[in-house]
Amino acid sequence: MNETALLSLELTDFRSYKHVHLPLDARPVVLYGRNGAGKTNILEAISLLVPGRGLRRVRLDVPIRREANGQGWAVHAQYRHAGGEAGAPPLPIGTGYDRTRGNRIVRIDGVTVRPLTLADHIRLVWLTPEQDRLFAGPRAPRLRFFDRLTLSLHPDHGRNANAYEKAMRNRQRLLDEGAHDATWIAGCEREMASAGARVMQARADTLAQLQYEIENHGDSGFPRADLTLAGGYEDAPSGDEADLEAALLGIIEQSRPRDCAAGRALCGPHRADLEVGWRAKAMPAARSSTGEQKALLIGLTLAHARAVAAQEGGPAPLILLDEACAHLDTERRALLIEEICALKGQAWLSGTDASLFEAFGDRAQYFEVSGGTVQSRN
Ligand SMILES: Nc1ncnc2c1ncn2[C@@H]1O[C@H](COP(=O)(O)OP(=O)(O)O)[C@@H](O)[C@H]1O
Ligand SMILES: [Mg+2]
Structure with missing residues (x-):
């Protein structure tokens, strides 16, 4: 019942x-x-x-x-x-x-x-x-899907994601304007790193919870997925939020000249992707029927x-x-x-x-x- x-x-x-x-x-x-x-x-x-x-x-x-x-x-x-x-x-x-x-x-x-x-x-x-086309299609809807899963396990995920996006937009505006006041830009970057680290942690925890449910569910015969977060998560230090924040800040600072030239932020948690594999076939989901x-x-x-x-x-x-x-x-x-x-x-x-x-x-x-x-x- x-x-x-x-x-x-x-x-x-x-x-x-x-x-x-x-x-x-x-x-x-x-x-x-x-x-x-x-x-x-x-x-x-x-x-x-x-x-x-x-x-x-x-x-x-x-x-x-x-x-x-x-x-x-x-x-x-x-x-x-x-x-x-x-x-x-x-x-x-x-x-x-x-x-x-x-x-x-x-x-x-x-x-x-x-x-x-x-x-x-x-x-x-x-x-x-x-x-239906989520695995084979473009990255953005897949990340949105995963963020919705994350939100229902981490209620403040939405707020953190918004704070990150806002700081990213503000930083880009300063870069686009050719602002020379590095303190302002650095302030935005610190905010990006702190909100971004929380976003990354909530996603990583969600992934772990999903994977746990997939592993510990007995053999239902229903296909099992292998989940990975890509796009900046590969080298992220796991566990401590402060370490993650520091690492993310380093990456964002380093990327500043390139972001300035590109007109957008090229790295950070907004570039993440969810990769899904078909366990039994050891194959990416995108290539299955x-x-x-x-x-x-x-x-x-x-x-x-x-x-x-x-x-x-x-x-x-x-x-x-x-x-x-x-x-x-x-x-x-x-x-x-x-x-x-x-x-x-x-x-x-x-x-x-x-x-x-x-x-x-x-x-x-x-x-x-x-x-x-x-x-x-x-
Ligand atoms: N605001 C609306 N007022 C009246 N009918 C609507 C409205 N929005 C959708 N419909 C009608 O609802 C029907 C689609 O219903 P839907 O639940 O999508 O069907 P399905 O059974 O295929 O899922 C269509 O015939 C559409 O014209
Ligand atoms: Mg329908």
């Missing part, structure tokens, strides 16, 4: 839904239906139960149902949380957007609270089809869900897998389903056909999605 789960979900004027209510129990949830039926819309609504702009990363007025002359959207859930006493009622959590006031509304247990408060209650992990890459990415996401669940004092994450089964063969799908049943948080899966999820049997609850309606098919 899942420790954390949504026990009901209600959308109002959200994307293709005027109003829809899903009565739920704690089992994993399967949403199936044709392309454009509205499956991702439901997952997106859930992804807005945490701070941020959801899995489509849109402005908050965008999901307002076009046909509605209404002024906003709303998502309500009954949430059973870890640590809640057995038999205790679920926690009502609601969020929405009000166009007239231009702000986001969050209510927890009937009380209006700041949006960031959502992070204290619900944690989420998601995987979308846009991430589409289905193999998908399996690795799902494996990484599951490892991350377990790492987040293992953290003290927080609930296990809900996990949203949009079209995750699409490129998987029958055997891998069955393995994935076993993995999902073993998680502590409820998983939500979408797919075009119910038959993709047969291996769940009655261990999941099924909903057929079509044109703005959702029917329970249990």
Whole structure:
């Protein structure tokens, strides 16, 4: 039985839904239906139960149902949380957007609270089809993906990354202007080194936690990944933050003339990359087949869900897998389903056909999605 789960979900004027209510129990949830039926819309609504702009990363007025002359959207859930006493009622959590006031509304247990408060209650992990090319594609989205994993294990990672970027921009402006006041530039570099060292440490720790989950998970038959951070991490002293900061400062200072000529900072944690290898084949993930890459990415996401669940004092994450089964063969799908049943948080899966999820049997609850309606098919 899942420790954390949504026990009901209600959308109002959200994307293709005027109003829809899903009565739920704690089992994993399967949403199936044709392309454009509205499956991702439901997952997106859930992804807005945490701070941020959801899995489509849109402005908050965008999901307002076009046909509605209404002024906003709303998502309500009954949430059973870890640590809640057995038999205790679920926690009502609601969020929405009000166009007239231009702000986001969050209510927890009937009380209006700041949006960031959502992070204290619900944690989420998601995987979308846009991430299918993650290993073979360009570096920046891969680093963004990894930074999101890092953020859910290290809540101040975002703040440190912003501080680093800001110091880097300020330094570059001074270099571009040909500023001769070396004290200012040096100040920016010290800030880059101190925030950058914290960024590097949080990433390295996240990588270690993921790798630990991958190593110590028993043999599920699901592919194991070997993770490496590249792009400046190779020579980084591990362990002590002060050593790392000093080493990083040296690198940044040394790179100053080249950065000045290039018009951008050529080294530092913003140049990092996540390298993923396929253990059994001793091969970079980027060179595996589409289905193999998908399996690795799902494996990484599951490892991350377990790492987040293992953290003290927080609930296990809900996990949203949009079209995750699409490129998987029958055997891998069955393995994935076993993995999902073993998680502590409820998983939500979408797919075009119910038959993709047969291996769940009655261990999941099924909903057929079509044109703005959702029917329970249990
Ligand atoms: N703001 C909106 N108002 C009304 N309909 C919308 C809005 N945004 C998206 N849609 C509709 O939602 C549908 C896509 O739903 P989606 O959940 O992505 O489908 P899928 O089942 O393939 O995941 C499209 O038909 C699109 O027109
Ligand atoms: Mg979709």
